[in-house]
Amino acid sequence: MKRYEKFADEIAELIRTGVLAAGEKVPSVRHASRTYGISASTVFQAYYLLESRGLIIARARSGYFVRELAQQPLAEPDISATAATSTEVDVSELVFSVLGSLKNPDTVPFGSAFPCPSLFPLPRLARSMAQSLRDMAPNEVIADMTEGNPNLLRQIALRYGGSGVALQREQLVITTGALEALNLCLQCVTQPGDLVAIESPAFYATLQVLERLKLKAVEIPVHPREGIDIDILSQRLDKLPIKACWFMSSLQNPLGASMNEAKKAAVYALIQRHQVPLIEDDVYAELYFGANPPKPLKSYDRNGLVMHCGSYSKCLAPGYRVGWVAGGRFAEQIRRLKLMTTISPSVPAQAAIADYLQHGGFDRHLRKLRHALETQQASMLASAARHFPPGCRVTRPTGGYFLWFELPKQVDSLQLFQQALNEGISLAPGPIFSASRGFGNFIRLNYGHPWSPQCEAAMATLGGLIRGF
Amino acid sequence: MKRYEKFADEIAELIRTGVLAAGEKVPSVRHASRTYGISASTVFQAYYLLESRGLIIARARSGYFVRELAQQPLAEPDISATAATSTEVDVSELVFSVLGSLKNPDTVPFGSAFPCPSLFPLPRLARSMAQSLRDMAPNEVIADMTEGNPNLLRQIALRYGGSGVALQREQLVITTGALEALNLCLQCVTQPGDLVAIESPAFYATLQVLERLKLKAVEIPVHPREGIDIDILSQRLDKLPIKACWFMSSLQNPLGASMNEAKKAAVYALIQRHQVPLIEDDVYAELYFGANPPKPLKSYDRNGLVMHCGSYSKCLAPGYRVGWVAGGRFAEQIRRLKLMTTISPSVPAQAAIADYLQHGGFDRHLRKLRHALETQQASMLASAARHFPPGCRVTRPTGGYFLWFELPKQVDSLQLFQQALNEGISLAPGPIFSASRGFGNFIRLNYGHPWSPQCEAAMATLGGLIRGF
Structure with a gap:
């Protein structure tokens, strides 16, 4: 890993753990260069990277600041309820109907189980x-x-x-x-x-x-x-x-x-x-x-x-x-x-x-892949904050390419799945993740694809559909 | 398929079905050329091919003859006995110990489940x-x-x-x-x-x-x-x-x-x-x-x-x-x-x-592969006739790369398997092919590898081991 990537990860960690809060100024280039014993250009490279990952934002003549989401970010869902002691499982039919919905290549693949194949070498x-x-x-x-x-x-x-x-x-x-x-x-x-x-x-x-x-x-x-x-x-x-x-x-x-x-x-x-x-x-x-x-x-x-x-x-x-x-x-x-x-x-x-x-350079590829996913996560979180109605909650995982949304109680995610599909958007409805068919108002969205105007529009459409319940 | 290959297959069929018996003269080049309406050189090519497949043999100044095996060929085994009505199966351990014996690349691979990889494109x-x-x-x-x-x-x-x-x-x-x-x-x-x-x-x-x-x-x-x-x-x-x-x-x-x-x-x-x-x-x-x-x-x-x-x-x-x-x-x-x-x-x-x-030429490859296997089968059958004791029987399959030998009643093929392995020869003992652990005096040998002096020596060794029971 290059020096600037390492430094960027250190700053990202401070943001993730809340040591640097949203809206706060990150250390100036001069200060960081002195404190960490690295060159100013290394700091610049790191801040540029963090900016591309959606974590900080440059303000003219003021330096870099921890990025605030466009709106108040969505809250985190609660821990799931304790289930019955044991359950016979009968979910396959439902899973296959969801997987079948992914066949159409023109669908926005929020329901996919894989990241975008162009992210792989x-x-x-x-x-x-x-x-x-x-x-x-x-x-x-x-x-x-x-x-x-x-x-x-x-x-x-x-x-x-x-x-x-x-x-x-x-x-x-x-x-x-x-x-x-x-x-x-x-x-x-x-x-x-x-x-x-x-x-x-x-x-x-x-x-x-x-x-x-x-x-x-x-x-x-x-x-x-x-x-x-x-x-x-x-x-x-x-x-x-x-x-x-x-x-x-x-x-x-x-x-x-x-x-x-x-x-x-x-x-x-x-x-x-x-x-x-x-x-x-x-x-x-x-x-x-x-x-x-x-x-x-x-x-x-x-x-x-x-x-x-x-x-x-x-x-x-x-x-x-x-x-x-x-x-x-x-x-x-x-x-x-x-x-x-x-x-x-x-x-x-x-x-x-x-x-x-x-x-082949596995570690180099992984660094690129992780940074792409982290950037895309920030984009989807920001987009959800813009478009989803109040009462929606979402996870903020420290890796992978899935977000898990808790929607308002009245939303039926299987119905939402059908409605979204009619609009050309796939998603994974909550009940396929549960032996006891719980999570009826939850959905899993995949942010493994480079963020695009099409993704943004799809989030707006989803937001509208959710409001419709 | 080329004309000479087609003609060779027709003659091979006559040999297989016994229309042309062992030792009998095959049609002369002139005769065949006239009867089948093909050129003399096509007939020559076909006979050359059949010779390489071990089916006919050239005798100086007399033409081609259906090859006789070095000795009287081995007889065919009988149909297997009727088994008990149903059997619980418990053969895996035995199979794995046989498969394990194939790991050593220096072993003569008569026990293998695959033909020689060099036969593939x-x-x-x-x-x-x-x-x-x-x-x-x-x-x-x-x-x-x-x-x-x-x-x-x-x-x-x-x-x-x-x-x-x-x-x-x-x-x-x-x-x-x-x-x-x-x-x-x-x-x-x-x-x-x-x-x-x-x-x-x-x-x-x-x-x-x-x-x-x-x-x-x-x-x-x-x-x-x-x-x-x-x-x-x-x-x-x-x-x-x-x-x-x-x-x-x-x-x-x-x-x-x-x-x-x-x-x-x-x-x-x-x-x-x-x-x-x-x-x-x-x-x-x-x-x-x-x-x-x-x-x-x-x-x-x-x-x-x-x-x-x-x-x-x-x-x-x-x-x-x-x-x-x-x-x-x-x-x-x-x-x-x-x-x-x-x-x-x-x-x-x-x-x-x-x-x-x-x-890629799949059919061309298959013709070559089939001919190689047919030639190798002839070699193994001839070798078995030379080296195995009287009372041994063998199949003459019309394809594939396995021969199934019935050995004299007193032979224990699991013991033979161990003895052969000590001599650097693998084989597949009969009991692994039976839910009721039958076929105790049978073995399966793989002729999928180009015949070699090493194969010939291994057959002689096996013959000796069989006689030892």
Whole structure:
């Protein structure tokens, strides 16, 4: 990371944590240059970057100020209500009808699960693909199916090492995206009818997988910033024969919540005491804003109880379908299940990603991607403050590309979904994130696409529709 | 196909069907040229090809003769015994220990499930990959996940059309290899505890999938040339609540048996009468010898009862992990299951294969591949006749790359597997092909690798080990 980027992240952190309040002047260039021991041009570069990310604003002859949103920013939603003890899941039909709405390329893709593909280094990946296919010995196309591409395994292990998680390469199983990993993990530790603790709201695929495997959901409320309610989790683990937990400890989908370090440690202590395996879905790990990457819950795991699932689909190579799991004590069983179902993700795709990770400039790409997402988040938040009626609330996640809106009570988000679709706008209605069909007045919007007049107009249209209820 | 290749296939057919017996003279060049209305040089080219395939042999100043094997060829095994009515499956551990034995690249790979990778046009595929990634619009990497690559869907549908199966593109679901397709199909039509009719012997992954999904096997005996015993199938369908059939109608693994057209029609009539869905595993479809491609059982399907699963892993692109299913009335359900488990096979791999199918010369490659396999089969059969003791029997499949050997009764093929492994030779022991752990004196050998002195020596070693029992 360049010096000015590092400095920009430090200032951004001060803004995020409220040390520098909205409207406040940021340190003058002269002052910052002296205090931080950096050149004036470095400070200028950093402030220019922060301005492009929508965090500060230049005022003629006065310097830079922390940006105020166009209107009073929307408040944060409350933590979700505590759900019934366990629920049979039956949400798939609804999810498929929402996913089907995304097919039309002319729709404003606020309902999408992916960021804009132009944010990914696809041409550079293509070169890595060509290079690695040139270098590949014929027998590797077969050998790498059972074992995984050795270079990719090395790159993944190295990155774990860099984030403070030491693990043996044998723990790693490369999968067809994270979703296959999550499916396999859950199959490894449950039988039909078992109870699984999940978040509420939860990623809709979690609900679909539970439904497919005939498992029952124990929904644990999630605070929009701090993650799951650990007291409720503890009570549930005490009283119910929960066979597995499936949580996103960082940048939870749809809330964007991240547990702090203390909470991660406490959750680990809980599952360790109850000896309940934890499936950690960490597909947004690389999309944090600011200077400090969140540590996975896996980093506390001393007993192989945590199955940590990651993917390149959201941060590097959508469509390549390469994910993995660090499977702890379940790794061998997961590997075998995989050999019985899909055998292996595409060997060329594995090789291309491995080559890219080694030579393509992954960290440089990630910095650009994070900054783009942070800027786009600011744009959507500002736009929502301009166009949405009073009473709307919204999360302010520290990463990822989703905002979770609580709309006034009378809004029916499934109806809103249909109305918006008629206007050429997709969105993800709250009930697809809930086993008990809660969140009827919530929506998830994707800000993963570069902000445009079309996006702004779509937000205005949504605001109008919301007022119509 | 070139004229000489077509003529060579006609002569090969005469040899295969016994019209031209071993030791008999094939038509003289002059005679053939006159009878078939082709040039003498075309006849020469054809005979040269047949010689390279081990079917005929030139004798100085006498012309070409149908080749006699070095010794009396081995006899064919009998049809397998009729199994118990249904069996719980528990074969996975054994299969994994056999698969594990293939990791060492110095082992003679008679136990492998794949042909030699050098038989595939990997450099040409790599060019197709580079080309299609250059041409791909960024949004396609995301859109093609849910829908499948449109060009690949078109190419697959075209090929069905060419083989006389008319189907709507909506019936096609592209999967991570055929194994995912087979898994999804079976999940679509069964619940844990259900009975499934399978072949005996069966492809071991079939058994693993049944075991994983807690299904019970109803084993139907298979004749080494003619395929399943239809009388037994009919009786079982009458008496047992069978929920699905899973058969390989052509080039069955491990026997290499192909049902003739009449039998395929009869099997379809049976499942249609009982309204039992049929999963047709047809991954060796393109590897037939001779002039006449076998028609899939799917070609008789007028009611969408047959789920026809294919793959490029065995005929074009191992390791790319692209297969498909023509899912009949179950297609939409299969597609949804796929979206819930792996979402999609690799989008670049789909695009590369689509481009290759359109521009790469698939049929030319297949002709070369089939001829190579046919030649290698002749070499292994001749070698077995030279080295294996009397009492051994073997199939003579009309395609694929497996031979199925029945060894003398006292041979324990699991023990033989261990002994062979100590000598650096892998093989697939009979019991991994059976839910009821039958076939204790059978082995499957892979002739998918160019014949070499090392192969010849390995056959001699195996012969010695067999004699040692």
